[in-house]
Amino acid sequence: MAQEASGDKPNVLLICTDHWSGLLTGSAGHPVVMTPTIDQLARAGTTYRQAYSACPSCIPARRSMFTGMTPRANGLRQYLEGAEFPQVPTLAQCFRDHGYQAFGVGKMHVSPQRNRVGFDDVLLDDQGRHQLSEIPDGAADDYELFLADQGYGGQEYAGGMAHNDWITRPWHLPEPCHPINWTAREMCRTIRRRDPSKPGFWYLSFCAPHPPVTPLQAYLDLYRDAPLEEPATGDWSRDFDRLPHHLKTLSNPDLLAIVQAPKHGRDLSRRAYYATLTHIDHQIRLVIGYLRESGLLDNTIVVFTSDHGHMVGEHGLWCMTPFYEMSAKIPLVIVAAKGDERMTAGAVDERLADFGDLMPTLLDLAGLPIPDHVDQLSLVGEQERSHLYGEHGEGTAAMRMIRSGRHKLIYYPVGNRRQLFDIEADPRECDDLAGEPAHGGVLAELEKLLVGELYGEDLGWLKEGKELVGLPEVEYVPAPDRNMRNQRGLRFM
Numbered sequence: 473m474a475q476e477a478s479g480d481k482p483n484v485l486l487i488c489t490d491h492w493s494g495l496l497t498g499s500a501g502h503p504v505v506m507t508p509t510i511d512q513l514a515r516a517g518t519t520y521r522q523a524y525s526a527c528p529s530c531i532p533a534r535r536s537m538f539t540g541m542t543p544r545a546n547g548l549r550q551y552l553e554g555a556e557f558p559q560v561p562t563l564a565q566c567f568r569d570h571g572y573q574a575f576g577v578g579k580m581h582v583s584p585q586r587n588r589v590g591f592d593d594v595l596l597d598d599q600g601r602h603q604l605s606e607i608p609d610g611a612a613d614d615y616e617l618f619l620a621d622q623g624y625g626g627q628e629y630a631g632g633m634a635h636n637d638w639i640t641r642p643w644h645l646p647e648p649c650h651p652i653n654w655t656a657r658e659m660c661r662t663i664r665r666r667d668p669s670k671p672g673f674w675y676l677s678f679c680a681p682h683p684p685v686t687p688l689q690a691y692l693d694l695y696r697d698a699p700l701e702e703p704a705t706g707d708w709s710r711d712f713d714r715l716p717h718h719l720k721t722l723s724n725p726d727l728l729a730i731v732q733a734p735k736h737g738r739d740l741s742r743r744a745y746y747a748t749l750t751h752i753d754h755q756i757r758l759v760i761g762y763l764r765e766s767g768l769l770d771n772t773i774v775v776f777t778s779d780h781g782h783m784v785g786e787h788g789l790w791c792m793t794p795f796y797e798m799s800a801k802i803p804l805v806i807v808a809a810k811g812d813e814r815m816t817a818g819a820v821d822e823r824l825a826d827f828g829d830l831m832p833t834l835l836d837l838a839g840l841p842i843p844d845h846v847d848q849l850s851l852v853g854e855q856e857r858s859h860l861y862g863e864h865g866e867g868t869a870a871m872r873m874i875r876s877g878r879h880k881l882i883y884y885p886v887g888n889r890r891q892l893f894d895i896e897a898d899p900r901e902c903d904d905l906a907g908e909p910a911h912g913g914v915l916a917e918l919e920k921l922l923v924g925e926l927y928g929e930d931l932g933w934l935k936e937g938k939e940l941v942g943l944p945e946v947e948y949v950p951a952p953d954r955n956m957r958n959q960r961g962l963r964f965m
Contacts, residue, residue: 481571481671482809483772484834485763487756488537488675490530490579490682491792493781494523494801495899496749504698506750509757510776510805517774517807518815520851523825524875526862528780528800529793530581530682531555533827537779538562538582538589540831540846544927549863551793554583560845563831565590567673570840575662578655578677585611591675595658597651599635599679600628600960612965615654622649626963633684636957638730638790639737640685640744642692650688652680652748656755660762672768676759680748681782687747694750695743703742706902708891709787716884718869720948722791723783727953730790738785745784770810773837777804779827786900793864795873795882796901800862802827806851808837814852824860824875825851859918861925868946870930874918881918885933888942890915 494500497507499514500521525533527543529551536546539558543549546558564574568590576594580587585601588594597615612620619625624645629635631644643650648657659676666672712720725731730741756776763769779802783789786798793799804825808815814837832842832850842850849855862873874881878896883889892906892915905911919940926933935941 480771482812482838483672483674483763483768484567484572484838485674485676485759485772485774486830486834487759487774487776488579488677489752489778490677490679491780491782492681492749492752492778492803493784493798494521494778494803495781495797496746497803499805500803503701504695505746506694507753509753509760510803513774513776513805513807515818517805517817518819518821520804520806520821520823520825522822522875523777523802523804523827524800524860524862525778525780525802525827526800526860526873527864528795528862529864530579530779532864533779534581536826536828536848537830538564540828540843540848542826542828542847543863545845545847550865550869557582557587557589561843562590563834564588564673564675566831566835566840566843567838568592570838571670572673573667573670574673574675576675576677577659577662578675579679579682580677585613595662597655597679599682600963612963614658615651616963616965618654619645619649620965622646624649625965628963629684629960630962631684631686633686634729634957635683635960637728638683638685638741638745638784639733640687640741642689643686647688647690650686650751652678652751652755655679656758659759663759663762663766663768676756678752678755680752681745685741685744685748687744687751691747691751692744695747698743698746700739700742703785703787704900704902705787706904708904709789712788716889717886717946717948718865718871718884719789719791719794721869722793723789724950724953726950727957728790729956730785731788742784773809773834774807775805775830775834777827777830778802793871795862795864795871795880797895797899800873806833806837812837821851823851823856825849826860859921861922863925866929868943872922872925872930874921874925876918876921879914879918881915881922883922883940883942885930885942887945888933888940890919892918 496505497510499511532548568574574591576591596613598613781799782792783798828848836850836852859876872883880893882891890906891904893901933942
């Protein structure tokens with residue numbers, strides 16, 4: 473039940489990134505990544521250390537966040553371009569319906585491409601998704617139009633980097649033209665143009681650190697001599713041939729240039745990724761500063777999060793969507809408006825949280841009603857899950873997860889493959905306990921929870937409705953990628 477806010481309604485600044493793992497901030501204990509802004513937000517607010525993306529790819533995750541609905545309720549549990557958006561009041565629409573002005577800047581990744589999903593307006597950076605239009609140059613987003621105004625029309629991808637691979641080089645245009653800078657600057661401009669008689673709901677959505685990995689040289693230099701920790705490798709992940717079938721397809725050496733790169737090339741990509749995180753962190757600082765100088769900061773709820781993470785070489789994998797911590801765990805920090813004692817400064821909340829919880833949580837913090845269609849949980853108050861269910865993909869691409877207590881079960885139906893990890897003792901998931909008799913009771917308990925969550929075609933994985941038997945093993949056949957992971961080209965506009 474939402475609480476009534478006292479005094480003026482609080483503003484909301486929801487900061488979302490793409491591909492940022494919850495393990496990769498200073499406040500999360502990472503030994504290399506520099507995130508001073510996020511770390512200060514964590515000291516001013518509450519950190520949800522067990523926050524996950526329960527469907528860890530861009531489209532279904534954002535669909536859950538915008539609707540407050542689990543994948544089962546909103547009808548999408550896979551990455552699917554063109555999926556029709558549910559006809560329910562969205563997060564932005566709910567704020568607008570209660571007197572807020574709602575604006576978004578940056579990535580949306582909804583369909584159709586200019587769908588505002590309840591916002592008054594959106595300044596769009598959708599990373600050159602012109603394949604959604606009839607001609608390559610026919611759907612320029614607002615960031616591309618900005619580049620054209622600066623004399624760099626069509627050159628967003630002129631540096632030659634890939635949209636879904638991890639090869640890297642420094643940014644090829646002037647610093648003010650970098651999409652991270654553009655997104656932060658346009659959010660400041662949007663706040664400046666607000667209606668002062670209404671509270672604001674502002675969605676600051678960075679495309680990065682999603683590839684292309686093109687940090688500014690100044691940020692790459694920050695990590696040039698930094699000690700680089702080795703990616704985790706477990707006994708289960710050392711041999712590519714022994715990986716579950718779908719993991720082979722996700723990190724296909726014939727598909728990804730980074731998998732075939734020499735070690736110094738992979739290390740450079742990880743340094744460039746960390747550099748991008750720090751660049752975003754510093755630009756968030758500018759937006760916070762603009763709120764402060766505008767006299768708005770004290771009455772603004774500030775949230776930092778990401779739609780999902782990415783493996784970034786952990787266990788030899790360069791992909792999103794698996795349910796390992798680097799891919800599925802997300803950063804989540806909430807700083808309530810000044811005086812709201814429901815969120816404690818510097819607190820760490822260990823309850824299981826999901827990206828889709830943002831809608832009911834923010835409505836609750838703002839004192840607004842939560843619509844009946846919302847089946848995710850508000851993180852305000854004491855309500856907690858006993859376990860978190862994750863699902864991504866259909867058929868042979870299906871992956872499922874149960875996170876309960878200190879343990880995590882990951883299930884791949886092809887070959888009826890199970891993995892069990894003790895996240896407290898083994899946070900980087902190097903030791904698969906599924907085959908150890910001493911953990912048979914835990915495995916059986918989590919399997920029972922998993923069976924209880926299955927629906928639709930997943931019920932075909934069960935024998936007599938209760939025993940997991942999965943799907944037959946599938947032969948892995950490598951397939952070269954002629955389109956180089958949706959490589960973008962020059963545009964003429």
